[in-house]
Amino acid sequence: MGKKAERKEKTGKDNEDDAKTAGFGSQDKPPLTAEDYHCTGNLEQDFTELCTRLGYTEIPKVMPRPRPPSTPASEKNVFADEADFTSDKDSQNGAGPTKDRYSYFRPSIRVELESEDGRSVREISIRGWKIDEKMMGIFAKCLPALPNLQKITLWNVGLTDGTFSSFMNVLQHCPSVKVISLEGNPLPDQSYHKLISDDLGLVHISLRNNQINDEGARLISQALQSLKITNKHLATLVLSYNHITDLGAGYIAQALRFNRSLLSLNLSSNQIGDQGALALSEVLGHFALKHIEIVQRRLLLLDKEAQEQPRSQATSRHTDVKSERPLSHHSNSATEKAEKLQAQKSKSSLSKKKEKETPKKEDKTTITNVASGASTVTIQTGPTKKEDPKTAKKQTSNSDHKITRVKTVKSATKRVPLPEQEQAEAPEVSNPLLEQAEFRDGKVFLPGNKVLINLNLSRNRVTEEGLRSFLAAMETQVRETKVTSGARTHTGLLRLSLGKNKFPAECSTFVQIQEIMVSRDPIYKSPRSSVDEQVM
Template identity: 35%
Template sequence: MPRKKPAKEKVNIEEEVLKNRDDYQCSGNVQIDFPVLCAFLDIKNIPTVYTSETEDGDMDDTQSQINDESVWSKPRLTVKLENEDPHSATRMKVSGWKVNEQIFQVLQIMLPSMSQLESLQFWQAGLTDPMVISLMNTLSHCSSLRSVTLEGNALPEQSFHLLLSEDSVLTHLSLRHNRIGDEGAHLIGLALSTTRSANNNLLSLNLAFNSIGDAGARHVAQGLRFNRTLLFLSLSNNQIGDLGAAHLATVLGEFALAHEEAKERRKLLLHRTQTSYLRLDSDQLGDHLAQGSLKMEIKGTPPKKDSSRKDEKSTDNKEKSHRKSTDTKVTLSKNGKLGGKEKQLPTQEAEMVEIVNPLLDPSVHCRDGQLFSSGNKTLASLNLAGNRITEKSLPLFLRSLEVQDEGGGLLRLCLQRNPFSSECDSYMKIKELIAFRNDKDSHIKNGPETREEEGQVT
């Protein structure tokens, strides 16, 4: 281990970290790696690493912990181990103390070596926009890390949406208590989907306690129009009224395509048609070449053996290369990364990408001169508890629920603690319809958003 440099030598922090990264190989044992890396950067008062083999709930913040400063305000790194092996960390948490730039860089160096780490939590850690941007770049190097909780960390430049980018590997993201507001919700909506891009990995998103109003709800609803991956969405304890609720309800049922959306659909259809023609021409060319070769053999003109063998080997190599290339790219596509320009994709894979695009869904139909989509039937859980939704919006949700086909659509709609009577007719019908669906498919009852309401709503 290199010695500490004299105080008069001021070395750039990033250069020093890179140098130490080359000198020191992280073992994946946080209790060893963290203090050693901190020492390399000459960090004073290194936070203590605490390990636990307790259940997941024991690492969550409770109200008693929040009120007890002696528990949560002291700098510490809490790690949950899967078993007695110190390399089996599955969750890591920073809670209630400000993480400076040096500490954050240490975490960045350490994270890729933690092969079993699945969840990373920052609660009131004072993270900055540059830190979140750096975190996004680090996540792609973490083999198992798919869940990030970033709560109580307001960001001036609202960089949260980067964690939902098209190439993000995250499947679970919680952004509670971050003062996201309508502006941040706009960026998040764009990250969820546009007519040309969509997040294809994120399964659950928690935006509770973020001062999101009607405008923000409209932006999030816009992002749900062409997102076909997200299963759980929480917008509880915000400031959403009937206008915002109407946009969310509309996107769940049949809705008309806007002019730009219809225009983009025509472009995609044209591209698919052109691709089909190119494939057809290629097949016909192959048939002509095969027939020509057959005629040569019938006429008694034997092809050259060496040339034939070379051609056969070349063809075999090309086929093997094509298969290998196709297999690789399909795998990347499942992870949300196409791994190359669109024009380089094989014809078959290009069609696979187009099929999943909601604009090309067979259910899109024309009525009265306008195109209609069947709506988002992928979202299974929507939490709107603790907002400003009145009885006026409930028929819209009921209508959307009624038109959703079997085998898709909402299985959970949480509307508690909104200013309407729990005895009103529309609300009772919504509850009955949701209960009927859950009798058929009960897996939603253990979803990631259920625990939140179980602790706050009765």
């Protein structure tokens, strides 16, 4: 009995020693924290490690999206990758498909990879489970480590004003993200306008089904107007399935007056009526400037004239310098004549001692002129000695060398205005207020927004009265269509969606608009052309 007790004591001590060596029972080492972890760029590895360190028991899986087979004869099934969403062990143990049937509805992170490498995450999609502050902190550490991340989709994740501000901080550290889709996440403060910023540089923003009202539309309008003129990033804005009325449509139309970056605007499934349609259609055609806009236009014109005056003066100075340069080339003849006149006077008036002192003064003047880079050419002053023609030739050759030295310095010093000329040739982005205006009935009219090419107003409350305003706007755009070398280059809207509003489908105004838009749509193909292609 004593031997058995001794063996039990020894085994207990051995287990304690093994636990200490493995690090499980040691109190000296501090516990691992998420702040100490350095992300490797592999989202699955980093996300799992951070969740375990923060104490998560159920960790959402990071799963790649299924891809179609490379060839039709491939043995792999299209849905073979979906089997990866469930554990292979359960299938081997005979768990059956009923246990894994609902794996699709479990919290997960769908990713799209550019290659088989786990570090090449291109797109992240999270759907149907709530993201709290703790989980947003994990994303704030994982997502900036993904250099190829371009798109983030958060659908119905229960965002609040606090988690949305945290998400904005995450985007500040992800410059490669260009597409954001936040749908089904209503915010009380209507703060989605913060996504429209010069700092983020997003290209596509989708805010569908977020209960955005007229106040949210006003904030979005202000954000669009505050974008810099040089900012050409934001191209698509989706505001469908919200609560925007005529007032909110008027706010957005105000932003479209001078916004020249937005290419596509989706306002479908809202509460926009004829007044909102009239405000949007007015932007597409010629619109009259308000008093504040006229004052701002005049100030811009004055600034433009003030900027052009220094450039014109710089160019005039540059031409003056060019006109001065040929004089230096012809200065040899002038110096020779002056030297002859002064030599004739010196023969009768000055003595031999003065003739020896004058060359020293001439040497000093030439050195000072070369050092200072003066534009005048030094001329020999004082009498010259009677010497043989050989010595005279030597002196003239020396004087020529001095003059050439002065000329080289002049050409180097007068090339300063060249950078100004290069700056003048650089392309400049003009303000829409500086576009060519028309004056009619005491008002100033500017051409409408010709950058917007897609507008969707389907499933709203527009009647036939609102359709007439769009028809007038499209007719003005058709008249302004440029025809160059037999090929049409369309400007303005290329696609206008007005279906399922408060007017019958057989409305003549709607039929006319459809005929115009079919001729302008570059993607639409008539049935005849498709039949001809099949015959060919």
